[in-house]
Amino acid sequence: MTSKQMIGSLIAIVVVSLVGLNTAMAIIPGPSYLVVSASTADSQNSNLAKLSVTTGDSIPRKPTSFISSHAVAGIAWADLDTGKVFVATIHPTLGRDSNQNPDSWHTHTATLTGGAGSADFCVASIDSTPTAGISIKDNTISINAKQSDLPFATSDIDATVGFVIDPEGACASGLGVNVLTP
Known part of the structure; x- marks a missing residue:
C-alpha cells in the first residue's frame, strides 16, 4: 500500500469514527479515479466557493462500468459535525434528477447518518441539486459553487472522500453509502 493509499484509508477511518458510526466499516475498494489523494475548499469571495479534488487516475466524464454498477458514484x-455533504455525483442507473448535467457529473447536497447493515453511512435526505460550474481535467475535478448553495462554510469541511451509494435495507432511506479505498 502506498503512502497516499494509507492516508486515504486513514481519512476514511477518521471520517467514520468522528461521525460516531458503527465500528465495523464496510469501506470498499474502488477505481483510483474515485479515490481522493488531495482536496481543497476555499471561499473565493462572499458569494463564491471553489472546491477541488485530485484522484489517483483520470476522472471519466461519462459513466464507466464501475459507475454503472452502483446506484450513485x-x-x-x-x-x-452535522452529517451535511456537498457532492459531485454521476448516476446513470438511478435516473435523471438534474437539469444541469442529468447524464454526467452534477452536484447535490445531502444529509448522512450513521451506517447500518453493510453501509458506512446512510442517506438521511437529498437536500438540493444546486447548479455549479464543474471542470474535469485529467485526475482533478474543480467546482465553482455559490456559497449559499453549500450546506456549510468551506472552513467546516472535515473530510473529502470518493463514495458509492447502493440499496441497503438496514438504512431508513433504503440507501447506504460506502467510502472508497484503493
Whole structure:
C-alpha cells in the first residue's frame, strides 16, 4: 500500500469514527479515479466557493462500468459535525434528477447518518441539486459553487472522500453509502 493509499484509508477511518458510526466499516475498494489523494475548499469571495479534488487516475466524464454498477458514484466534501455533504455525483442507473448535467457529473447536497447493515453511512435526505460550474481535467475535478448553495462554510469541511451509494435495507432511506479505498 502506498503512502497516499494509507492516508486515504486513514481519512476514511477518521471520517467514520468522528461521525460516531458503527465500528465495523464496510469501506470498499474502488477505481483510483474515485479515490481522493488531495482536496481543497476555499471561499473565493462572499458569494463564491471553489472546491477541488485530485484522484489517483483520470476522472471519466461519462459513466464507466464501475459507475454503472452502483446506484450513485461520486466525491463528497463533508462536515462531520452535522452529517451535511456537498457532492459531485454521476448516476446513470438511478435516473435523471438534474437539469444541469442529468447524464454526467452534477452536484447535490445531502444529509448522512450513521451506517447500518453493510453501509458506512446512510442517506438521511437529498437536500438540493444546486447548479455549479464543474471542470474535469485529467485526475482533478474543480467546482465553482455559490456559497449559499453549500450546506456549510468551506472552513467546516472535515473530510473529502470518493463514495458509492447502493440499496441497503438496514438504512431508513433504503440507501447506504460506502467510502472508497484503493
